[in-house]
Amino acid sequence: MADVDVDQIADWLGRAKDVISEQRAYLTELDSAIGDADHGSNLSRGFTAVVDKLASSTPETISGVLKSSGMTLVSTVGGASGPLYGTMLLRMAGAAGDTATITPERLAAALRAGLDGVVARGKAELGDKTMVDALGPAVSAFEQSIADGKDASAAAEAGAAAAAAGRDATKPLIARKGRASYLGERSAGHLDPGAASVTLLLGALAAALSER
Ligand code: ADP
Ligand code: MG
Numbered sequence: 001m002a003d004v005d006v007d008q009i010a011d012w013l014g015r016a017k018d019v020i021s022e023q024r025a026y027l028t029e030l031d032s033a034i035g036d037a038d039h040g041s042n043l044s045r046g047f048t049a050v051v052d053k054l055a056s057s058t059p060e061t062i063s064g065v066l067k068s069s070g071m072t073l074v075s076t077v078g079g080a081s082g083p084l085y086g087t088m089l090l091r092m093a094g095a096a097g098d099t100a101t102i103t104p105e106r107l108a109a110a111l112r113a114g115l116d117g118v119v120a121r122g123k124a125e126l127g128d129k130t131m132v133d134a135l136g137p138a139v140s141a142f143e144q145s146i147a148d149g150k151d152a153s154a155a156a157e158a159g160a161a162a163a164a165a166g167r168d169a170t171k172p173l174i175a176r177k178g179r180a181s182y183l184g185e186r187s188a189g190h191l192d193p194g195a196a197s198v199t200l201l202l203g204a205l206a207a208a209l210s211e212r
Helices: 006-022 024-034 039-056 062-076 081-096 104-122 132-147 152-169 179-187 193-210
Strands: none
Touching (some): 081 193, 152 193
């Protein structure tokens, strides 16, 4: 199965920036219902800084790209989502290895490490109505596709579909972590903004990996 290269990982982050910027108002609208209406601006600022940083100095390895980007998110995004997404990319960097290409199996392991980092940092479990509710199923679907012999592009498609299902399933839930948890039962009936942005990120990954 074809390996994933550093240009595709940089392309992922570029596409993430594009789609998050396009969907900024949507993410902010979701966050205005159960948060403080800054999720779209937080992430579009963060991913714009990621892309600017990569343009000024592009690391040659996958871990280098992920590490630079994770550090940029941690330092440029004030909200909860910046440290969480930053941790995800930093943990992915640690698992990806210092090479210009990785196997799909290793990318799956890196995504799992990224999820574990988000959980370690934010302490959210599945069903707490957070980004974990989209990222957890996405990582599992990605891993399962690779185990079934699919390529990384198909695995990312499966991951994106699982993320979207996880996002939609957050709607009836009562938030137990983050700002939305302050609303208690009033958080029910709305999608979680972070689960929505995870879904955009997985869609960007699928798009980047489908181009070779
Ligand atoms: P803030 O809540 O600080 O305004 P954002 O609006 O950028 O930050 O991000 C909100 C999103 O962050 C939520 O929709 C949720 O998905 C995610 N989030 C918040 N706290 C946690 C946590 N402890 N664990 C996982 N995800 C979290
Ligand atoms: Mg917010």
